[in-house]
Amino acid sequence: MPWCETCERMVADDELTGTGACPTCEEQFAERRRVPWHFKLLVVATVGYLGWRAYQGIGWLVHHL
Numbered sequence: 214m215p216w217c218e219t220c221e222r223m224v225a226d227d228e229l230t231g232t233g234a235c236p237t238c239e240e241q242f243a244e245r246r247r248v249p250w251h252f253k254l255l256v257v258a259t260v261g262y263l264g265w266r267a268y269q270g271i272g273w274l275v276h277h278l
């Protein structure tokens with residue numbers, strides 16, 4: 214659900230106008246569209262990879278100190 218800064222409220226998806234604008238003030242939410250699923254996947258993959266590298270780094274430190 215997009216947040217309307219003009220009305221200072223959440224606008225339910227089924228309240229949006231046909232063009233995806235706020236029904237009260239007609240503000241367009243086009244540039245605030247939901248995050249696409251492949252971007253979330255990329256974030257999850259990156260966090261998982263960094264977590265794995267950190268785990269490996271800690272293991273390396275433990276063996277080399």
Ligand SMILES: [Zn+2]
Nearest residue numbers: 217220235238
């Ligand atoms: Zn509004």
